[in-house]
Amino acid sequence: MQPLIDNARTFGQRPEEFAKLAEGQSPQVLFITCSDSRVVPALITGARPGELFELRTAGNIVPPYASEHPTSEAATIEYAVEVLGVRDIVVCGHSHCGAVGALVRGDDLTAVPAVRDWLAHATPRPSGAVEDPAVAEGVQSHVLSQLLRLRSYPYLDKKLKDRQLSLHAWYYEVHTGAVLAHDPQTDAFAAL
Numbered sequence: 001m002q003p004l005i006d007n008a009r010t011f012g013q014r015p016e017e018f019a020k021l022a023e024g025q026s027p028q029v030l031f032i033t034c035s036d037s038r039v040v041p042a043l044i045t046g047a048r049p050g051e052l053f054e055l056r057t058a059g060n061i062v063p064p065y066a067s068e069h070p071t072s073e074a075a076t077i078e079y080a081v082e083v084l085g086v087r088d089i090v091v092c093g094h095s096h097c098g099a100v101g102a103l104v105r106g107d108d109l110t111a112v113p114a115v116r117d118w119l120a121h122a123t124p125r126p127s128g129a130v131e132d133p134a135v136a137e138g139v140q141s142h143v144l145s146q147l148l149r150l151r152s153y154p155y156l157d158k159k160l161k162d163r164q165l166s167l168h169a170w171y172y173e174v175h176t177g178a179v180l181a182h183d184p185q186t187d188a189f190a191a192l
C-alpha cells in the first residue's frame, strides 16, 4: 500500500495537464472489462484522462437488462451512451480470468455467495478447455455472450441498428500484453 500512497502524494503536481478536465468529459469509448488488477485499460490503450469511460465488473459480465431493477452496471452503460454519447463499446476479457475460469471448471462457490450469485448472470455458461490455465476459449466465447447481452438492452439495440454505436469484443493476454479482437467476418479472434 505505501508505494501507492507515495505516488498519490506527488500525483497532483501537474496542474496544466489536468486543469481543462474541470470543463467536463467527452470520452468516445465505453470500456467494459474485468476488475482483475492485471488489466489496466489506460495502459493497454494509451488513453489519457477523459478519453475512456470504464465499467469494471467481476468477469466483465454485463447483467441482464431489467428496467425495474436498476443496477450500477446498467446506470454506467446508460450514462455512457445516452449522456456522454459514446460511439463505441469495447468488452475486453482477459487470459487467466479467475471468474471465467471458475465458470468453465464449475467451481464450488458456496464460500463466496456474492461472487456465485453475480457469476450466475453469465448465461450461457462459458465452456472451454478446463486444462488451459489461460481459459482462452472460455473467455472469448464469454466476451461474445456479453456483446449479445448488450444487444438485448433496447436503447442499445436501437442505436446499433441506426449505426450510431459499434460493439467490439477484445481478448487481452495478461502474460504477453497482446490484444486480440473478434472479427465478425471470420468469427475468430485475431491480433488487432
Ligand SMILES: [Zn+2]
Pocket (backbone or CB within 6 Å): 034, 035, 036, 058, 059, 060, 094, 096, 097, 098, 099, 100
Ligand atoms: Zn477476470
